[in-house]
Amino acid sequence: MAFFELHGVKKSFAHTEVLKGIDVTLDKGKTLAIIGSSGSGKTTLLRCVNFLETPDEGRMYLDGRLLFDAAEKQSLSEKEIREKRLHFGMVFQNFNLFPQYTAFENLCLAPKLLAKERSDFKQNKKAIFGEIEEKARGLLGKVGLAEKGDSYPYQLSGGQQQRVAIARALAMSPDILCFDEPTSALDPELTVEVLNVLRSLARDNMTMIIVTHEMAFASEVADRVLFMDNGYVDFDGDSSVAFGPDCPSRRLREFVGSIEK
């Protein structure tokens, strides 16, 4: 069994079926690019992975164990969902940084709140917070913003904000990091700096799922490509095949062709 698997995920909104039975497999340390036209269900799929939507049907496996089964969704408490969610990180299209906190505080807030639930928190508060802050500083450096820790989000460019958002997601040490069109809200020149961060994460073997419209980037960084069309998986395979001339899916060939023009 692969590191991460989705089996038969279905999701409807008000009688419109958005996901019509999706299967995904992803090995540890690999990058999966999800591509497809608007309304094909890419974002909904990513939101299901992050428990922002609850699938109507389907199962999710992580690291060999069943993480979620839609048949038992009623019995899940908020706390359980919260714990399951921590396996995944999410980077949004429009960053969603917390405006009243500095970049550094954005990174530290959630880890510190989570640390309060640890049984040894009271005795080791200083050490635990110190560790979190050190990690946050390291992550800001990793995304090239070591100097910007004290800036508020409004003082940063879109590309910088998105890099802070990536660092913030990494601060929770997720098993899989998800990106929902991370560069769609950015100018082309700012897109580059965000994509560079993604490249370096791929080199470090971070397991990632990226919903993107950047075809060149997807073909360069992704190990696997999932092409979604109208709620179905139309193509699922190696990115070399997906973007190669011998791609078995006519629709994917057309899609890639139409975007490159």
Add this chain to the structure above:
Amino acid sequence: MSFWDITLFLLKGFRISCLIFIVTLVIGIPLGMPIAICSMSRFKPLKAVSKVIVWIVRGVPLMLQIFIIFYVPGLVFNYQLFGSIDKYLLLNYGIEDSGRILAVLIAFALNYACYFSEIYRGGIESISKGQYEAGQVLGMTKGQIFFRVVLLQVVKRIVPPMSNEIITLIKDTALANCIMVAEIIKQANTLAATKALIWPLFYAGAFYLIFVGLLTVLLGMAEKKLSYFEN
């Protein structure tokens, strides 16, 4: 009457204006929160009840609400609640108008709580869904998301409309006049009617102006304090 006498006479009234102002804020600001929460509730009956109350309270003149609250106990239940309090405190402690002031305070607190609730609701609903979702994917609880992420952003957004209401409130206190509470305008009017003096009316206006000036400075400081971030 000397200038000093008239100042004291007006101050006696302005004390009551300030009392109404402060008590209305102390009760109305927190009371607006549960009303706002009910108005946003997914439980339909609760939402409906709260919306109807807000509609009535905001839809009917405050003066009428003061009359109704003051007269209903006596004229409907045949027990002059506020009149009895008036008499009791006057005879035993020499405090004037206490029952009437109580009726005014009830009307004001309820009325302003409803206005505040709508400001809170607008503020809370203006925060983007993305802020909640960002908190969720970082493993935060609903309470943590509200208190650590959303609340301060809401406060920042509601300071300007709240400032407006608060400034309106000090001037609305003059409505207590309608059930003969001796607030500052009633005092000034008494001077005009009994001593044929016009200037105390202008003098009373100066009290309001100074008060509103101070409020404007204070509320401006609050706004400035929250200007370190943008949302």
